Each structure stands twice: as structure tokens, then as C-alpha cells.
Amino acid sequence: MTSTLALLGGSPVRTTRFPVWPIFDETDEARVLASLRSGQWGRLAGDQVAEFERRFAEMHGCLYGIAMVNGTVSLRIALMAAGLEAEDEVIVPTYTFLSTATAVVEANCVPVFVDVDLDTFNMDPTLVEAAITPRTKAIIPVHFAGQPADMDAILAIAGRHGLFVLEDAAHAHGAIWRDRPAGSIGQVGSFSFQSSKNLTSGEGGILVTNDEALAESCRSIHNCGRVPGGVWYEHHVISGNYRLGELQGALLNSQLDRLEAQTITRDANGRYLAARLAAIPGLHPQVRPEFCTRHSQHLFMLRLDAATFGATRATVLEALQAEGIPCSAGYGYPLPDQPLFRNRAFGPYLAHARHSLDYTQVQCPNSRLICSEQGIWLDQSMMLGTQADMVDIAMAFEKVHAHRHALAARNRDALAP
Numbered sequence: 001m002t003s004t005l006a007l008l009g010g011s012p013v014r015t016t017r018f019p020v021w022p023i024f025d026e027t028d029e030a031r032v033l034a035s036l037r038s039g040q041w042g043r044l045a046g047d048q049v050a051e052f053e054r055r056f057a058e059m060h061g062c063l064y065g066i067a068m069v070n071g072t073v074s075l076r077i078a079l080m081a082a083g084l085e086a087e088d089e090v091i092v093p094t095y096t097f098l099s100t101a102t103a104v105v106e107a108n109c110v111p112v113f114v115d116v117d118l119d120t121f122n123m124d125p126t127l128v129e130a131a132i133t134p135r136t137k138a139i140i141p142v143h144f145a146g147q148p149a150d151m152d153a154i155l156a157i158a159g160r161h162g163l164f165v166l167e168d169a170a171h172a173h174g175a176i177w178r179d180r181p182a183g184s185i186g187q188v189g190s191f192s193f194q195s196s197k198n199l200t201s202g203e204g205g206i207l208v209t210n211d212e213a214l215a216e217s218c219r220s221i222h223n224c225g226r227v228p229g230g231v232w233y234e235h236h237v238i239s240g241n242y243r244l245g246e247l248q249g250a251l252l253n254s255q256l257d258r259l260e261a262q263t264i265t266r267d268a269n270g271r272y273l274a275a276r277l278a279a280i281p282g283l284h285p286q287v288r289p290e291f292c293t294r295h296s297q298h299l300f301m302l303r304l305d306a307a308t309f310g311a312t313r314a315t316v317l318e319a320l321q322a323e324g325i326p327c328s329a330g331y332g333y334p335l336p337d338q339p340l341f342r343n344r345a346f347g348p349y350l351a352h353a354r355h356s357l358d359y360t361q362v363q364c365p366n367s368r369l370i371c372s373e374q375g376i377w378l379d380q381s382m383m384l385g386t387q388a389d390m391v392d393i394a395m396a397f398e399k400v401h402a403h404r405h406a407l408a409a410r411n412r413d414a415l416a417p
């Protein structure tokens with residue numbers, strides 16, 4: 001701990017790489033090659049996507065799974081299938097990836113933003129009821145970073161107001177809320193298989209549900225509006241081709257074989273690292289509520305309180321990176337502060353509602369604090385490392401904290417005329 005910071009010329013804590021993502025071997029190659037050689041590359045001809053849908057739905061205790069091209073389209077299709085009408089309102093958190101809110105706009109509905117809790121980084125349920133109006137029809141809790149949202153509170157609110165609950169589980173493959181898999185708790189759950197995700201085929205997404213009518217509607221919308229038993233060129237609803245391809249289905253089938261073991265590792269590493277980092281003054285790892293039975297650690301997130309820690313986030317990130325710890329500040333803005341929402345750049349959507357929308361007025365002090373000053377992200381593949389890897393991460397944070405005065409002096413020198 002006494003050695004000089006790497007940023008100031010010392011030796012880094014870490015010189016070897018953390019696990020890299022994606023992970024694959026000859027089992028993936030064999031499965032994709034078999035699909036390639038079958039010549040059945042489209043979902044309608046092959047059996048790989050169908051097999052994956054069955055397995056993924058089953059893993060969630062769901063009867064239906066509908067795989068799609070990505071986890072943005074899946075959110076939009078779920079809203080369309082739920083029967084939302086033009087310019088209905090949908091509650092979404094302020095701290096999430098763009099798609100949670102733009103899928104709402106692309107369903108021609110109005111995203112209504114609710115701030116997140118500073119401890120959990122998930123939507124603060126105590127703020128939800130104040131955001132509900134007679135036009136509110138749905139709520140999209142995000143299990144951010146892989147930690148289940150407060151579904152007890154969200155389901156209670158949804159029940160009182162008759163809201164449709166669409167879980168955005170894009171970060172939460174394998175996460176468990178109480179005894180139920182994330183994504184299986186509301187009416188429908190949406191997942192992404194984009195490259196960075198804990199289960200990936202490069203791109204892809206899926207909806208899981210136990211609601212037969214909803215599943216049928218999602219399946220129809222993702223398949224050009226076709227209906228079971230209908231003739232080929234008969235289309236019943238506004239829709240398109242959002243089917244996932246067979247090569248991606250084959251890859252997902254082999255990747256899924258690893259997910260359980262990987263999630264157990266990520267969860268155990270996350271618990272260990274959170275305990276170590278919580279002991280450092282000014283660091284606040286994502287707080288794990290008792291209902292979080294398993295965290296999928298798509299990200300390991302924490303907040304840094306610069307005044308208590310003794311160095312700013314930018315300085316700490318720079319010092320950690322020099323110590324060999326990949327890390328970032330995450331999102332630069334809460335969603336309502338994005339130019340897209342500030343300027344209501346909605347293209348052909350929300351033609352009427354946009355005139356009365358003013359996203360500059362959204363109150364989200366917690367999300368703004370996380371984005372502008374406090375949030376730190378470590379990526380999911382680091383969490384697949386050994387406990388010794390977690391020790392390195394913790395030691396790097398401890399070292400940076402121990403040398404905070406040297407960092408402050410360096411910054412003062414840099415500012416001196």
C-alpha cells in the first residue's frame with residue numbers, strides 16, 4: 001500500500017488482464033457451424049431460435065419466449081402488444097440506457113421520467129405515484145446493473161393504478177428477485193443479447209411472459225403481423241420482420257449453457273468486492289436490498305463522494321486506470337438531459353403531445369449527481385475473475401485512497417501558473 005501510485009511513476013497493482021468478453025470455445029464453434037452447414041439460416045426454417053426460446057422461457061418459469069433482433073425492439077413490441085394507444089404515458093427511470101425511453105417514443109407513447117434511488121441506482125418507487133396521471137398505462141422498471149428493482153413496491157403501485165409492468169431486464173440475465181428470476185415478475189420481461197451483455201450473440205433480444213394472448217400478439221408483431229393458421233401473405237397488424245436469425249440462435253444455445261455458473265461467479269465476486277469497497281471512506285457500492293437474492297453484476301456500480309474520499313471522480317478514474325483497473329464514469333447525462341429529449345427530436349412520433357412536453361423541467365437530482373460527479377462502473381467480464389482479481393481491484397481503490405493527498409498535490413501543481 002505504501003508503493004507510489006502508478007499515475008505518479010510507481011508500479012501498478014495490476015499488470016495482467018481481467019477476463020475478456022465474450023467467452024467462447026469449440027462448443028460454440030460446433031453449434032454455430034452445424035447451423036451454418038444446415039443451410040437453414042432463417043428463424044422460420046431452422047430449430048435453433050425455437051430451442052433457445054423454449055429454454056430461456058423455461059429458465060424464467062415462463063410459458064412463452066419470443067426472440068428478436070435486439071432488446072430495444074423487444075421493449076417497443078411489448079408496449080404495442082399491451083394495447084397502448086397513441087400518446088399514452090409510460091413511466092421510466094432517468095438513469096438507464098437510452099432504449100428504455102426511446103422504445104416508448106417509438107411506440108408513439110410519452111416517457112415520463114422518475115429519478116432513481118442513490119443507494120440502489122434503481123427507480124425510486126416513492127416517486128412513482130406522483131408521476132401517474134389518467135394517461136399513465138405502463139411502467140418499465142429497469143433492473144439496473146443486474147440488481148432487481150423494488151418489485152414489491154412497483155407491483156403494488158401497478159396493481160393500484162392498473163398499470164402494465166414491462167421489466168427491462170437487459171442487464172439482468174440470471175438475476176433473482178426473492179425466489180423469482182428477473183424478467184418473470186411483471187406481465188412481460190425484456191432482455192438484450194447485444195455484445196456487452198451477460199448473455200450475448202452479438203445482437204439480439206427476447207420477451208418472456210406467461211400471458212398467452214400477449215405472447216401471441218408479440219409473436220405476430222415480430223413476424224410481419226402473421227397469425228397462427230393464417231396464410232403467408234396475410235398481415236393483421238402494423239409490424240415488421242424482427243425475427244432473430246438461426247446462427248445467433250445457435251450461439252445463444254451454447255452460451256446459455258454457461259450462464260448459470262457465470263452468474264454465480266459474478267454474484268459472489270460482487271458481494272466480496274462491495275464489502276471491501278464499502279470500508280473505504282467516500283465509496284458507496286450499489287446497496288443490495290434483502291429482496292436481491294442474486295445480482296447478475298452486468299456492471300459493478302458505485303458512487304464516489306469526492307469530499308469524503310479526498311479526490312474527484314476524474315482523478316480517481318485516472319489513477320485506477322493507471323493501476324491496471326479498467327473503469328469508467330458511465331452515462332454522462334440522465335436521459336431527460338439528453339439532447340434528444342431536451343429538443344424533443346422525436347421525428348414523426350408524438351405529433352400532438354410533444355408541444356406540451358418540457359423535459360428540461362424533469363427533477364432528477366440523484367441521477368444528475370451520479371452522472372456528473374459520483375458514478376463509477378466496472379464491467380461485467382471483470383466480475384468473472386477469481387477472488388484474487390477482486391482483491392486487486394479492492395487494493396487499487398485502497399491505494400488510490402491512501403495516496404489521495406499526493407493526487408491533490410499533483411492537481412494543484414498542474415493548476416499552478
Ligand SMILES: Cc1ncc(COP(=O)(O)O)c(C=O)c1O
Nearest residue numbers: 070071072097099170192193194
Ligand atoms: C437497460 C437497457 N435496456 C435496453 C437496452 C437495449 O438493448 P439492445 O442494445 O439489444 O437494443 C440496453 C442495451 O443496450 C440496456 O442497457
